[in-house]
Amino acid sequence: MSDARAILIVEDDKKRAELCEILSKLRISVDVRKSLSALPQTSEIRRLKKELALHLRKSRDLEEAYDSTLENFMAALDLRDVETYGHSKTVARYSHVLAEAAGIHDPQALDSIRKGALLHDSGKMAIPDAILKKPGPLTPKEWEVIRRHPALGYGLVRDMKLLREVGDIILYHHEHYDGTGYPKGLKAEAIPFEARIFAVADTLDAVTSHRPYRAPRDFRAARHELETNSGRQFDPKVVDVFRGMDLAVWEKIRFETTRLLPPFDDARFQSSPR
DSSP: OOSOEEEEEOSOHHHHHHHHHHHHHTTOEEEEESSGGGSOOOHHHHHHHHHHHHHHHHHHHHHHHHHHHHHHHHHHHHTTSGGGTTHHHHHHHHHHHHHHHTTOOOHHHHHHHHHHHHTTTGGGGGSOHHHHTOSSOOOHHHHHHHTTHHHHHHHHHHHHTOOHHHHHHHHHTTOOTTSOOSSSOOOGGGSOHHHHHHHHHHHHHHHHSOBTTBOOOOHHHHHHHHHHTBTTTBOHHHHHHHHTSOHHHHHHHHHHHHTTOOOOOTTTOOOOOO
16 A cells, blocks of 8 residues: 555545545545544644635625626616616516426526526617617517517627526527517427526516506416416416415515615606517
8 A cells, every 4th residue: 555645525425435446446545534524623624614614705705796796787777778677686586486486496597597587688788779768669670679689688698608597598588488489489398498487477577567558467467467378478387387376475576676666757758568
């Protein structure tokens, strides 16, 4: 046996056995531990644990700052179109809760869905105000410009190297379950699941929000809208998940995310939905 020694800290029994066998073949003596806490508490170990705790705190602080930056970016974008101010934050919460109810429990996947929902309209930053805020109906050419915003937003997050689920929501959030949406006309399960979840959350917010051309409707009206368009605009399975949930869940989220919004002046904003 050589003089080489290693401390092996692996919780999984199978992986630990496999690594011990490999190190043994390399003639390396192994001190096997299941966790860092099982090591003798030398001054060096204590120092390393303190450094690890510090790095973890810094990582959490950085993640919180990153999330705040995304939220502030979308809040600033929402201000361009005041009738939908606060929409991004609300629909991000809806999407997260609906995804959990639909069976997604991995924290990273849920966080990606939340971020994708938050950034879904980021491509609108490249749409001219003359089109985005135009009163009355858009021309066919103007609709072509509007329909570019999913691809424009996708290009933005691709450069930011965010996770796939984030980009999928941004690129495919206007696809319809029956294939009549855009930009690619995807149908049914060809549409990423997270984008199908978002479509339901997005309409839930749209129906229950103030618009210059109508007053907000209640969550029963939103449920009726989703049921009516199940299998056409929306995935029937996701609609069924929504139907199985208490409407009070969504009312609470809406209150928490919109209670600080500014009052609306109907006379100032007269435009059609985009």
